[in-house]
Amino acid sequence: xxxxxxxxxSDTINFGKQYMRSKIGMFFAIILPILLILVxxxxxxxxxxxxxxLYVQNLDDGSMGDQxxxxxxxxxxxxxxxxxxxxxxxxFIANHSLTVAVQIPENFTYDIxxxxxxxxxxxxxxxxxxxxxxxxxxxxxxxxxxxxxGMNFALTGTQPVIGTTGKSITSAQKFNxxxxxxxxxxxxxxxxxxxxxxxGTCAEYKQRSYFKLLAxxxxxxxxxxxxxxxxxxxxxxxxxxxxxxxxxxxFDMQSVLTPMAFVLMAAGxxxxxxxxxxxxxxxxxxxxxxxxxxxxxxxxMFLSGSFFPIEIMxxxxxxxxxxxxxxxxxxxxxxxxxxxxDASALxxxxxxxxxxxxxxxxxxxYMSWKEK
Amino acid sequence: xxxxxxxxxxxxxxxxxxIKAVDDISFEIEKGRIFSMLGPNxxxxxxxxxxxxxxxxPTAGEVFVLGEDIxxxxxxxxxxxxxxxxxxxxxxxxKPWEAIQYWANLYDRRITKREINELLESVNLSDRKNLxxxxxxxxxxxxxxxxxxxxxxxxxxxxxxxxxxxxxKARRDVWELIDSIRDRGTTIFxxxxxxxxxEKLADDVAIMHRGxxxxxxxxxxxxxxxxxxTSIVLxxxxxxxxxxxxxxxxxxxxxxxxxxxxIVTVRKHSDMKSMMARLASSxxxxxxxxxxxxxxxxxxxxxxxxxxxxxxxxx
Numbered sequence: 001x002x003x004x005x006x007x008x009x010s011d012t013i014n015f016g017k018q019y020m021r022s023k024i025g026m027f028f029a030i031i032l033p034i035l036l037i038l039v040x041x042x043x044x045x046x047x048x049x050x051x052x053x054l055y056v057q058n059l060d061d062g063s064m065g066d067q068x069x070x071x072x073x074x075x076x077x078x079x080x081x082x083x084x085x086x087x088x089x090x091x092f093i094a095n096h097s098l099t100v101a102v103q104i105p106e107n108f109t110y111d112i113x114x115x116x117x118x119x120x121x122x123x124x125x126x127x128x129x130x131x132x133x134x135x136x137x138x139x140x141x142x143x144x145x146x147x148x149x150g151m152n153f154a155l156t157g158t159q160p161v162i163g164t165t166g167k168s169i170t171s172a173q174k175f176n177x178x179x180x181x182x183x184x185x186x187x188x189x190x191x192x193x194x195x196x197x198x199x200g201t202c203a204e205y206k207q208r209s210y211f212k213l214l215a216x217x218x219x220x221x222x223x224x225x226x227x228x229x230x231x232x233x234x235x236x237x238x239x240x241x242x243x244x245x246x247x248x249x250x251f252d253m254q255s256v257l258t259p260m261a262f263v264l265m266a267a268g269x270x271x272x273x274x275x276x277x278x279x280x281x282x283x284x285x286x287x288x289x290x291x292x293x294x295x296x297x298x299x300x301m302f303l304s305g306s307f308f309p310i311e312i313m314x315x316x317x318x319x320x321x322x323x324x325x326x327x328x329x330x331x332x333x334x335x336x337x338x339x340x341x342d343a344s345a346l347x348x349x350x351x352x353x354x355x356x357x358x359x360x361x362x363x364x365x366y367m368s369w370k371e372k
Numbered sequence: 373x374x375x376x377x378x379x380x381x382x383x384x385x386x387x388x389x390x391i392k393a394v395d396d397i398s399f400e401i402e403k404g405r406i407f408s409m410l411g412p413n414x415x416x417x418x419x420x421x422x423x424x425x426x427x428x429x430p431t432a433g434e435v436f437v438l439g440e441d442i443x444x445x446x447x448x449x450x451x452x453x454x455x456x457x458x459x460x461x462x463x464x465x466x467k468p469w470e471a472i473q474y475w476a477n478l479y480d481r482r483i484t485k486r487e488i489n490e491l492l493e494s495v496n497l498s499d500r501k502n503l504x505x506x507x508x509x510x511x512x513x514x515x516x517x518x519x520x521x522x523x524x525x526x527x528x529x530x531x532x533x534x535x536x537x538x539x540x541k542a543r544r545d546v547w548e549l550i551d552s553i554r555d556r557g558t559t560i561f562x563x564x565x566x567x568x569x570x571e572k573l574a575d576d577v578a579i580m581h582r583g584x585x586x587x588x589x590x591x592x593x594x595x596x597x598x599x600x601x602t603s604i605v606l607x608x609x610x611x612x613x614x615x616x617x618x619x620x621x622x623x624x625x626x627x628x629x630x631x632x633x634x635i636v637t638v639r640k641h642s643d644m645k646s647m648m649a650r651l652a653s654s655x656x657x658x659x660x661x662x663x664x665x666x667x668x669x670x671x672x673x674x675x676x677x678x679x680x681x682x683x684x685x686x687x
Contacts, residue, residue: 003480010477014466021465021504209457212427216455217478370427 062109100130123163183333202280454526511542
């Protein structure tokens, strides 16, 4: 083994011992993600929400589509959100792990008008996509039927022209809420451990003159950086597996821990370790480190899609999310673990790695173990 | 003249706008000696030692450590130098034996368990080797720091205020440890603001004040050069004794602390014997006669004009 490798290994092991022996390290790495998965599971799997979020795609250019949506909204059961017209609804359902969505077809108003004017038989159907085994799907189907009947009565009094039809989406039907949240929690755990811990470590090393001390030994700055990356990759791999197993056992999650998930997690550990080091350059003491890590970490945690889909956020927040590395880590983890779309995950992986390389170069350049 | 382990020539370190942390100092340290840089906080001691350790870049001057110009060849001598920074705290969650093994690896040294135990034994931490370092006392933590600083068997050891903040017992323990390291032939550069520490440990002392070395030499030389001399105290001689001494042509004064005592100051150590003989042959009524040798504290007071307590100058 080369001397550099030996130094890296020794630094990794001894840094790891210190980290794992501190209660805070154990909490953030192991206990927090499990707590989150259990808490979120308890909230979302037991129907704690009073309204059901219903995604609707309105392809109609007339007014009847809007009237149908308005009527669905007035049932008070749903919180309506829009699916963009140019999206494939099936793809949208898959990408967002939805159990149900409604599509109002093109020319909905025109076709209803033609049927009424010409007295044609048959229905103009609103389609309910989703998983028929889920309660929410059947609730939406029933509500849509009731809305259609109400509109039929108002339009003609007798002849029904608006109907509903169901379409089973097999690709999404296995997944539940927790399958959506698990990758987000994993991404957040990677971010918290690497960013917060590294920022704090840098502040402590500065305050206690450890950097000066390290500078008097043979270990190089890049070796120290690599050893931190190795440690967090190993630690977070363990955390990832544990969190996944708890989620699977407790909530029957169907998402899969793919090899790509580990690669993404390692890339995330690299990116956020490097970011933590870079941020650590700016702080002088552990208190300042906590403040600055919170200032970066908290907004990132909530804006990067760890807890809810980015698409539901206002445009300006979506713009912020698009420049956050955690957004791409979360997205990549969902791509591979939930949708089995490794091609899409690869794009997100590349973005995370590029972010990591930029942070690493900045940290290497500006982090100094010596005084001026 | 022995082999020089440190040579410093006209070293300066300035910070904008016009702070002269170190101002044109020169000194040398011979192999195997303890050199103490003595001075109050802010005198420029740590800046100097960190320049010698390659941790700061000088503004001007030349510095050679173990024969290498530190600006060009520090990497060549890094493994031959040991360092204990000021206010050292070990890694809280590592045990002493783990810390030693870790630090040895960072110096590319393969260290055996037996060697680790020997090192722990040498700093009296054998029975504490399995405790997390945060459970060690202040003195034990500093001893562990010294153990880490010599894990690479350095030829030259920099100790930056190794006993600051320790209680008297722990300080004495660390002094013994430093003495034992010197006995192995290691050259030691020691910064301190404790005058007794420098006097006890150092072969050579440089007194630093406001970035400059204001006096340099062996402690005894400095005392001789800058002190008033050795005092002979005539206990309970009183004003009568003082008058008798004056009549004998001996310069004397009443003790400012206890006016019953009379003090006779002898400037040169070589004059001591004859003075003692003269006093013994006189009929001055005394209950006791003893000598009080001046120390570095008196030298410091004489040079700087202030006393120093815990690194702070007192008027």
